[in-house]
Structures are given as structure tokens and as C-alpha cells.
Amino acid sequence: MNQTAKAIYLDYAATTPVDPRVIERMVGCLGPDGCFANPASSSHAPGREARNRVEAARREVASMLGALPPEIIWTSGATESNNLAIKGAARFHADRGRHIVTSRTEHKAVLDTCRQLEKEGWQVSYVTPGPGGVVGVAEIEPVLRPDTVLVSVMFVNNEIGTINDVAAIGSLCRERGVLFHVDAAQAAGKLPVRVDEVQADLLSLSGHKVYGPKGIGALYLRGCPKSRLEPQIHGGGHEWGLRSGTLATHQIVGMAEACRIAAAEHAREAERLAGLRRRLWDGIAGLGGVHLNGDPERRVAGILNVCFEGVEGESLLFALRELAVSSGSACTSASREASYVLRALGRDDQLAQSSLRFSVGRFTTAEDVDRAAAIVRTQVQRLRALGPGSCETKEAAI
């Protein structure tokens, strides 16, 4: 077994393993005896059977969201969904206005897409989250303008796990006639995601965050196929001309099965994961100098993001290499830039650099959590002991 395989996996917010039940469904679409044909090949039975599976999957995902099947557009993942939603809506509705609103704590797939539109002449307002990292109406309403065409706010923050008040923002946008996009990549499978409750016009999903395969996602577009976006990928006219490319039956079937399982099991699973998260927090909070990032109540069950006083981020991550966890700091850069999400929340550089995101999931056990907490306690204490003390020292003149 290699080193990676031995690590305790606590990075479910980054990606999840494919559930064996999903694999089973996917395999049925791959081999020569399976449903491998091109779903666009309507001239023969295997093609029609593949199309049937794709459409059944579409109904499954639509059902999870409370949407109509034609409102689901298959993509390669949430990044593509976000690109199609934001660039597609902005460009299609450019004659109505060129102002977009989003938050400073969005995923890069949203922020970088907005930056691209800025280069093309759009104006973007980046709001700072409220206390605890939550974005709500209080942050969005003041920056809306007559020429605002789109508001994009994530459902659940991928770094700190806080739940934004998307239902209220959706209601505000509907009232003002502004399109509302929700990146729900971190929410699906963890919370009920219903497009009518959120009042979303566009909503992005990813397969690999819900124990489905990588390389597949979906975009909900309210009113599709009548509603339109400017397509970002051309050729073949698939997905009502909004996203061309041969449909990957096995990926689509896998994502649908993953969504079905998540919808059926998330309530019970959320309770179990919340228990594991509390257990982990209880196991490390006693160290002292440990700070929880994000609102303590308004958060998804599986994500715990903490900062450690007196510990440098890169050393901490290396010391904890028996654990597969994520650091918010980009320590491969010369500046060791701290997490932009934590800085937006007002964390100082030292704390922001020492942040770690632990995310538990379907295959995490209480034993995993206890062992992880013990490793964290040992290593944080060791690194703090290595650090500078309070003795009088002569400073270098630099």
C-alpha cells in the first residue's frame, strides 16, 4: 500500500470516491455488452437505449432539484456549469445591462469567470460576506443597480462550509427582475436543494462532490428550452444547442445514481456527519489557540475549517501528512498567500495561513476521526514547541 492509500481521507469537500452502487451502474454503460452507444444515434436500438438512460438520468437529477427534466443541461462539471451560467447569461442579456453581483468568497470558477467578463466590459460588484462568512440580502441588496443582470452566490462555501441565505437572495432577485445563479456544488447531497425554494434561475451541480464520477455536472436553467443562454461550446447542437458534445452516458448515469442515493440518504447521513465533525472539533479544541472559521451554526455537517495559533501553515500540512486534508494557503507561491476566503472574513495573515479544512464523508468512521484528532494534537504541540519563545532577543537590522 502506498503512502497516499494509508492517509486518513478527510478531504471530501475536494472530491469524493465513487460509491460502489454508482460504479455498478456506470459499468453497465461501458463494455461491448453494455449501453455504450452514442445517445444521439437515434437510427438504431442501442443508440435509443443510451438516449433512454440519459433521459432517465435527467429525470432523476431534475427530481432531486424539483425541476423539470428539460431544465437540466449536462456539462463536464460545476466549473463548466458556472462558466455557462455566468458568461452565457451575461452575454445573452448584454442589451439589458452589464452589471453582475457576486461575493468575494465564491469559488474561483465563479470569480475567474467574472474577471473574464470584466475584461470584456462588464462591471462586477464583489460583496464582502456578513458576520460568520454568510452572504445574505443585507450584502446583496445595496449593490443592485438598474443595469444588474445577474447575481451569483454559492449555496455552501467550499472552504468554510457556511450556508448562504440563497432563498432570501433568490426572492430579492426575482422581485427585481435580476437573474439568480447558485453554485450548489457543495450543497448537493448535503442539504435539500430545491430550485423553487431557492428561486434560482440557474444552478450548478457537480457529480464528483456527491460520490459520483469526475467529469460530469449539470446546469439547471429555469424555463429551458425556452430560456436561452449564449452557448460556450459549439458543434452538434446537443442539449438544445446550449452545450454541444457527445453525451457521456456512463458519467450521466453515474451522476444520476449518485444524486438518487444522496437524496434518499442525506438526512440520516447529515446527522452522522455532524456527529463526526463535533467529535473532531472536541478532539482538537482542547489544544487552545484553535479558532473555528465561519458561522458555528449555519453550516453543512461535514466541513470543519480551523486556524491554529503559533503554527505555520506549510509545516502544519507537512506534519499532518498522514491525513488527507486541505490548506487554504497557497504556500507554493513566493508570497505564501493566505486563503482569500479567510482574509475576506478578517482573519490575520498568520491565522489564515495556518487554516486547515477537514471534511468528513460517507466512508469516514469515528475511529478515523479519533486518530486524526490525536495526530493533530501531537503535531500542533510539537510545532508550537519548535517556535519562538518570549525571551529577549536582539533583532536583526533588516
Add this chain to the structure above:
Amino acid sequence: MNADQLDYSAEVRQRFERAPGHGRVLAAPSERRTGAAGNIARGTRVEFEARVRQGRILECRFRAYGCPHVIAAASWVAEHAEGRRTTELDWIDPRALARRLEAPAHKLGSLLVVEDAYRACMGAGPEA
């Protein structure tokens, strides 16, 4: 990022784990020298303490807040300082240290902090 993106040489790993040369010196104020450089808020802070008699380093210890390369570099310097004269400073070359530790180019700034802290320590007079 995650731990798999962190790649360190065997020497850095060994020094990071065992931290030889870490700690404090027990010395009379007349023989004790200290020096520091860096800033925790900027990610690197290094402190050295030395026991010095008649201009010669009898013992040297470090404490460090920083990445594994910084901890390893401070450890190496503390170990190799012993027996040298306090006026001897040219043996610490951050670029050579970076090569020895196989540190990437962007870590050179952090290794300069290690050098600055050592120079501050050796440039300091006795505490009493």
C-alpha cells in the same frame, strides 16, 4: 493545496522531524548571546541562542516558526555553528544552503531570514 504537493529532500524531512539543534542554551548572562529575525505575520521567524566563551561558540540552539525548509536550515546552522568563532560569518551562504536542502527558488527569502537571525545573534554582545 494538500500534503501531496509538498516535496522535501531527505535532509529536510529528517531535520523537520527531529529538529536537532532546537531549544535553548543554559549559560551565564556573560556567555549568552541571542538574536532573531523575521516576523510571524509574514510567515517566518527565527531565533538563535549561543553560549560563547572568548569569542568561540560552545553551543548554539534555534527556535523557528516557518516552513520545513526554514526549520531544517535553522537546525543545520545551529549544528554547524558550534566550535566556530563569532566573527566567522561567511560560512553561511543562503544560496548554498538552498542547494543543500533542495529548496525551491522562492524559498530563498526565508533562508535569508535564517542567516539574518544568526548574524544578529553573533553580532550581539553578551547579555551582561
